[in-house]
Amino acid sequence: MKIAIIGAGNLGLSIAKGILKSNGATKMYLTKRNIADIEHFEKYGIVTVTSDNREAVKNSDILIFAVQPLHIAELLEDLKDLLTENHVIISTITGYSIEKMENILGKDHNIIRSMPNTAISVGKSMTCICANEKGKKRIELAKAIFNRMGHSMEIPEVQMQAATVICASGIAFWMRLIRATTQGAIQLGFDAKEAQELAMHTCDGAAGLLIASGNHPEEEIDKVTTPMGCTIQGLNEMEHHGLSSSLIQGIVASFDKISEFKKVNQ
Numbered sequence: 001m002k003i004a005i006i007g008a009g010n011l012g013l014s015i016a017k018g019i020l021k022s023n024g025a026t027k028m029y030l031t032k033r034n035i036a037d038i039e040h041f042e043k044y045g046i047v048t049v050t051s052d053n054r055e056a057v058k059n060s061d062i063l064i065f066a067v068q069p070l071h072i073a074e075l076l077e078d079l080k081d082l083l084t085e086n087h088v089i090i091s092t093i094t095g096y097s098i099e100k101m102e103n104i105l106g107k108d109h110n111i112i113r114s115m116p117n118t119a120i121s122v123g124k125s126m127t128c129i130c131a132n133e134k135g136k137k138r139i140e141l142a143k144a145i146f147n148r149m150g151h152s153m154e155i156p157e158v159q160m161q162a163a164t165v166i167c168a169s170g171i172a173f174w175m176r177l178i179r180a181t182t183q184g185a186i187q188l189g190f191d192a193k194e195a196q197e198l199a200m201h202t203c204d205g206a207a208g209l210l211i212a213s214g215n216h217p218e219e220e221i222d223k224v225t226t227p228m229g230c231t232i233q234g235l236n237e238m239e240h241h242g243l244s245s246s247l248i249q250g251i252v253a254s255f256d257k258i259s260e261f262k263k264v265n266q
């Protein structure tokens, strides 16, 4: 598979690392306007780093667009004469609809909209995807690409903004919870490094338990909360201070903000 990542910034490079880690390409182009800080990727034999998007498109089958929303329209206009019905065009652009892409490229292209997160660099992204009519035939291929780098879910396009909050911004929300747990552990006497190790692996274990068992979180909580014990004491104190409520309010605030972008972009 020949893959081009157009816009190798934070997310684009995370995807590149995920592809390299999973041996997901035979050839990979990474493009950026100023390539100085990504040239070292050429040490991986399959990677070509260039600021020439046209060269990357001409030599690739799968095109992953990861530029800021502001730049995508101009970029597609510049490249549209090179895009063929065989290309699989995958956008990661927040808030940029399939309709907008079709308005520039027409309906005869395989267009996939995706929402990965930065954990794609370590093969652990939760990636949501949807496709235009033509691209539906390629959605299994897109899922296979993202499944090599984590887990994917096909969703209706109307849920893309919500998926952005839960999965892409979600990485930051979970990081903050891990940091808070780390701070708590330091207060209880662990050094900073140990504290983070305890917090990260406990978090990983909690998610792993649910993924492997398919259980509801509360079922697993019931197994930990000894009556009159320390777990329920801690949990209830957290809830008195609004733990669940604060998370939900944050998620809704994030969604309100992304919905505002959408209005501005329309």
Ligand SMILES: NC(=O)C1=CN([C@@H]2O[C@H](COP(=O)(O)OP(=O)(O)OC[C@H]3O[C@@H](n4cnc5c(N)ncnc54)[C@H](O)[C@@H]3O)[C@@H](O)[C@H]2O)C=CC1
Pocket (backbone or CB within 6 Å): 006, 007, 008, 009, 010, 011, 012, 031, 032, 033, 034, 053, 066, 067, 068, 069, 071, 075, 092, 093, 094, 115, 116, 117, 118, 168
């Ligand atoms: N950072 C994240 O966690 C996530 C970001 N996204 C979306 O992915 C897109 C990229 O986000 P980031 O990587 O955070 O942004 P970024 O700003 O780090 O990366 C964008 C890259 O595109 C390059 N670029 C700009 N114009 C270009 C052009 N004409 N040709 C080639 N490269 C060009 C820039 O130099 C930059 O390196 C955004 O649309 C964002 O909404 C989606 C999910 C998660």
Ligand SMILES: O=C(O)[C@@H]1CCC=N1
Pocket (backbone or CB within 6 Å): 094, 164, 168, 169
């Ligand atoms: O914070 C943001 O607006 C973008 C969307 C998802 C991740 N970064």
